[in-house]
Amino acid sequence: MTTPPNGRGAASPDAVLRPHAEQEHAAELARLAEHDDRPRPPGWRLSPQAVTVYLLGGELPDGTAIVPKYVGPRRLVEVAVATLATDRALLLLGVPGTAKTWLSEHLAAAVSGDSTLLVQGTAGTPEEAVRYGWNYARLLAEGPSERALVESPVLRAMRRGSVARIEELTRMPGDVQDALITILSEKALPVPELGTEVQARKGFTVIATANDRDRGVHEPSSALRRRFNTVVLPLPDTIEDEVEIVARRVAQIGAGLELPETPAGLEEIRRVVTVFRELRSGLTGDGRTRLKSPGGTLGTAEAISVVTGGLALAAHFGDGVLRAADVAGGIVGAVVQDPASDRVAWQEYLETVVRDRPGWGDFYRACREVS
Template sequence: MTDSVTVPTTEPAKLMRPHAEQEYALELEALAAQDTRPRPPSWNLSPWAVVTYLLGGTLDDGTVISPKYVGPRRLMEVAVATLATDRALLLLGVPGTAKTWVSEHLSAAISGASTLLVQGTSGTPEEAIRYGWNYARLLSEGPTAGALVPSPVMTAMETGKIARVEELTRIPADVQDALITILSEKTLPVPELGIEVQAAKGFNLIATANDRDRGVNDLSSALRRRFNTVVLPLPASEEDEVAIVARRVEQLGAALELPTTPAAAEEIRRVVTVFRELRSGTTTDGRTKLKSPSGTLSTAEAISVVTNGLALSAHFGDGVLRASDVAAGILGSVIKDPVADKVVWNEYLEAVVRERGEWSDFYRACREVTG
């Protein structure tokens, strides 16, 4: 509907954060080459291959597909199967459960493009979901196809691809409801032009929502019926969470070109243990009950703490990740409420950390930054 624009491309290796379809292009090509299973209309891969891309595996020719998500296989199978139907997919969970990550990789594997994205905020207008206008052309030409600016959702409908809506419950309720006709009738009317855009086969929509935002802009029952909801949990075990953090830290370190540091397994495990204990309100051995802070202490925050620690160690330390490099990051993650959370943190330091002899360096480092 609009004039095409040629945008210069940058090599993925030079990008700070390549899109999934760029970073994992070789894996997607290998899967497509060996994928002989039935593919839904307009899909680049079969549902089986999409799940393999997400969870990892080894192909018949020996190609190793790295895992993008660590969690129950059935959840990913349900998510992918949903997108092969006429139901949209809602990924729900607390912050840091990889909702955006899974959404991006699903879109990359299915459509080869993860960039048809609407970022939900309290200020997201209806035009972001439907369409807008190039006002200079609108004034000179009136309402014409050339003056229309399609939204990512409209573009996905026209091309039979996956559209993404992030933080759906942060979008005002009247704007959310612009999706009802799109998801139920698979059409988007443009009354100014007397036309409608009908969705091509392969179109679907993935939305994410933070279940801590319930009550902000809850979905109407009419809109909720258009979604199949998959709840993404926090990592089930400490080993799973340690593996997730270690893998993402390695990837981020490479992307940011941080100087190589020795294996940081001990500090990664310590950060994960602290987060899991404070999240659950009990120590790993179950002997001590704890108060939980106001923040989520998600896996994503653990990744951030360790990555920041690596930068400190590489640029201002001796190149070895130590307790002093992660202490400040943990403090910043735990203490969101400067009064109540500081009490929780101090109690944890004295009742748990101080009593662990092998954590004496960590206790000293935390005490130094806590004050």
């Protein structure tokens, strides 16, 4: 039997499919803490400077290498970290594939050592997920009591002085979102049924994420927006940055899934990234040809998924080398979400761009075969 994370009887990180950030990078976090001699905000495990090194990578005085967790503008990361040291909550906003969830998890792991205090926003998220609920068996037997109270992840973060994470804030109904206003402004949560309140300990804050494409679904009220400092995460600036992100993440996922060792296949990774960048921008890399953009999301996360699936095919059904045929099916599945309009855009891209591109003949044939 396995038990909860963060030392509360957790299974070994090697035994779980996807370790939490604080489990997977426990050694790095420990080394950073040992060498961290800068001031730490109340309740923080590391100083803001050390948190930034953890996220962007670097080398410690003893030669320990800290691998980058996020590839992006340094100033943007510094603004996000500095926000968490103030009384403002942090909203990470961006299109799909800009690593909002990834960054929020690693921020929580570095700041408070626990990334698991998470509320997943959906259209059906109830207010109890943000505030608190009740164990109704105890409530009927004993009436309102501390033992009958079921704490939300946000309430647990308040008691511990930790970071609470809220995924897809704008997917949550407006009245559920507004349950955060008192928490973020007063740093307290009234429990009128018990005639008391829970006051947040120092170190408590909230990191929320929101999808740029969800604007207009459940727009946060102006009162709630004022409680957040918004940091907009961009897509990778260059193809080199995006290839690096995909290659590093695919290697991590492959190791976690214990896929048979497969050569990195950087050429195929670069082709997948090139296709996605050109289609989502509506323009070829040389700027000469305008393209129809499919309606689906073609972000870095989708590229990682396509390459990971390709590695599995190459390892289990191929010769162990990542080839065009291994990624073609995944690309077509990612691009053609709408069988009508997206298929037209994809076929046009294949015939006007890919077919005549030097060195892409194998890729063209593989995509034609699965299309």
